[in-house]
Amino acid sequence: MLGKPDTWKPAQAIVDLGGIADADGITEDARAWVSCLADEYSSHTAHNALVRDYYDGRVGVSDYGVTADIPNDQTCHWPQKAVDALADRIRLKSLSVPEGDQEALDGIVARNDLVSNYNRHLPVKLLYGCMAATVTKGADGHARVRFHSAETFTALPSPDFTDGVVAGGLAIARRERTPWSGGAAVPTVVNLHVPNNIGEFRQVGRGVWAYEPGETREPVPTLYVFSHNGIGTLAPFGRTRITEFVRTLTDDAIRCMWHMQVSGAFYSMAKLYMTGLTDEQFDAVMENKSKYQLSRLLALTAAGDGPGPNVGQLSGNSPQPFIDELRALACQFSGATGVPLNSLGIVQDNPSSAEAIQAAREDICLVAERDIEADKATLRRVLRAAMAIEKNVTVDELDPADAGVMASFASPMLYSLAARTDSALKIATVDEGFAGSRPFHEMVGFDEATTAALESDRRRAQAVDAVAALNSTGIEPEGGGDAGEGL
Known part of the structure; x- marks a missing residue:
């Protein structure tokens, strides 16, 4: 494996669930669940480590077909591009419940930093094929939503094949260094999400666990899986990019x-060859190869009574065939992932037109749109469970108005600020009211503070205009006139 010294790495973390099935106080039902889920987690560990090494550029090739005294430090960033290029085109903007309790939803989003955390976890969803969100009730009585990568959760698919719903799941809620972990971070709190129960395992010593059940009224586990490119019953938890x-x-x-x-x-560097050398001449040349090769003059004596030594030069090969091969590989990679060629470092001979650039991005944008539609459904389940906790009811008992959660995503087709601005201006030409609206400001890149300042200035200007209009007609505003009149 090749290292990357310029990449920050967290302190060593060890996920060892040994002994968890024998936790103190565990029930037989919880033992069966946790044993099955721990085995499921272990079965994916090697594959997850493999794709992570490709993403980090820490893989090497065992057989290169040639040997040379040149340091072998080649890496390739293409797998990282396959993940990040798609993640950059999926961006959650806001969450709303148009006919329900928006204040309660805003509280959930703010306390859990939900929009930011979803966007930050997208790369690991695409890296491993899935990520999960757990919904639990905190000590303060409010809903806690936490996102997990495949490194910190595992689950079994729903028995009725419902997308995003699981039969049971295991999520590592806390990792920390302990006096008995040898300086490594180990799981100290693990939650078991099963129907009508969120059990908590605590590791109190190396391989020593304690279990505490936590009964809930929810008949469905409150662990929800976001999958990439899921294939129905064949790959319900998606596939890695x-x-x-x-x-x-x-x-x-x-x-x-x-x-x-x-x-x-x-x-x-010119490659020389020599024939007809004596043994002494051969030894001298081998001891000073670079000196003979780089010096301007090479003088050798005759080889015995025969003809003198012969010196020749091999011609070097052009690197162009390898450049062409790399371009061909990049084209195959682009076709398989939808990542444009220019994102892979392949510069086109002629500058592309705006239409050609848009066409090159169309494939990856279509993949992003499919992911967005799937994630919208899962986000609704997550937020309905969170709203149910806030209202102290079950999901089935939740008011239909509060259940109508909507997720708003940025358009993956409008990837750059220039594209969004161009689209906003075209819309404004056919809809005059759109030009001063909040969506217009978002599309042209204004942040929340700038938008709020513009709205405040607009309201102040409208108030001034209204007062001026009243004064011009001689109509007194309500409450005006002599304060002592009528006493």
Whole structure:
């Protein structure tokens, strides 16, 4: 494995759930659930580590087909682009409940920093194929929503194949260093989400756990899975963006760049060959290879009574074939992931038109739109469960008005500020009222503070105009006139 010294890494974290099924106070039902879920977690550990290494650029190729005395430090950032290019096109903007208790929803969103946390966890959803959100009741009585990557949760699909709903799940709620963990962060609190129960496991010593059940009124576990590119019953929890095909192309790209580096070294330094040397001459040449190769004059004596030594030079290979090979690999990678070629570092010979650039991004934008539609449904489930906790009812008992949660996402087709501004101006030409609205300000890049300041100035100007209009007609505002009149 190749390291990346410029990448910050968190302190070593060890996920060891050994002994959890024998926790003190555990029930037989909880033991069966946690044993099954711990095995499920372990079955994905190796694959998750593999795709994470590709994402971090910490993979090497075992067989390059050539040997050379050149440091082998080639890496490839394409898998990271496959994840981040799509994550950048999915952005949750706001959450609302048009006919319900917006104040309660705003409280949930603010306390849990929900919009920001969802957006920050998108890369790990695409990296591992899924992420999860857990909804629990905090000590203060308010709903707590926490997002988890595949490194900190595992679950079993719903028995009736409902998207985003699980039969049962296990989520690591807390990791910390302990006196007995040897300086590594280990799970100290793990929550078991099953129907009508959110059990809590606490690790109080190495492999020593204590269990405490937490009965709930919810018949469905309050752990909800967001999946990428799920395939019904075949892959209900989605698939990673770093597929086997992507990994194969990445290996080929690393190998191609290594060949290019070796070819460049061969091309930049002339390769000499000598025949007809005596043993003494051969030993002298081998001891001073670089000196003979780089010096302007190479003088050798005759080899015995025969003809003198012969010196020749091998011609270097052009790196162009490897450049063409890398471009071909990038085209295959772009076709498999939808990432535009320019995002992979492949510069086109001729500048692309705006239409061509938009067409190149269309595939990845369509994938983003499918993910957005799936995540909207899961976000509704998450927020309905949170609203039920705030109202002290179950999800089924929740007022239909409070259940009508809506998630607003930015358009993945309007990826850049220039594209959003152009679209906003075109809409404003056919809808005059749109130009001064809050959506217009958002599309042209104004933040909340700027939008609020503009609205305040507009209201102040309207008030001044209204007073001026009243004065011009000679009508006294209500409450005006002599204060002592009528006494």
